[in-house]
Amino acid sequence: MLSFANILWHRSFLREPVRISIRSWHRDPIPVAWKKPKVGWTKLNFDGSRKGRAGHASIGGVFRDHKAEFLLGYAESIGKATSTVAELVALRRGIELVLENGWSNVWLEGDAKTLVEIIVQRRQVKCAEMQRHIDDINLILPELDNCVVTHVYREGNRAADKLAAIGHGLKKPQVWWHRPPDGVLQIMHEDAEGKIIFRNR
Helix, strand or coil, X not given: CCCHXXXXXXXXXXXXXXXXXXXXXXXXXXXXXXXXXXXXXXXXXXXXXXXXXXXXXXXXXXXXXXCCCEEEEEEEEEEECCHHHHHHHHHHHHHHHHHHHCCCEXXXXXXXXXXHHHHHHCCCCCXXXXXXXXXXXXXXXXXXXXXXXXXXXXXXXXXXXXHHHHHCCCCCCEXXXXXXXXXXXXXXXXXXXXXXXXXXX
């Protein structure tokens, strides 16, 4: 950022160079796209959602293979919770489904950067409820042969985000096999084609 003295210095020139300098301060948008896992790997995108003053929360997640083909999706309303707790519950439910289905090489991806860092770095947190979910997750992850946990911007996590939104309207947990709900189909087609969505910084 220019100092006050430099701003005054720029004003001594013609207006056009000043306008060009101002435009250059804005960073270019970030291209974001969902990425396929490698052959032999299963990818889970998970998300938690919280809305309203009451803090009603829900979770959602989607599993896909190296061809970007749908394997399984899940969604659930979880009552009152913070957005971070919802993200943790979404991840925990996802890795429980990993074990139930016998997947051993798994790529876990979410759009809550802080949560991903907590899991990867095995950090402790002050919130007892959060730590309980983190402990559960840390007990399950070693049971997997290979596991990668990464962060993606929300624009690359749209299918999981949609399922979490669907979860708000469910009275009981739901799992979809072989075919996702209609609201997710178009997003999955776009992900499979490598559609790029630009994210403003």
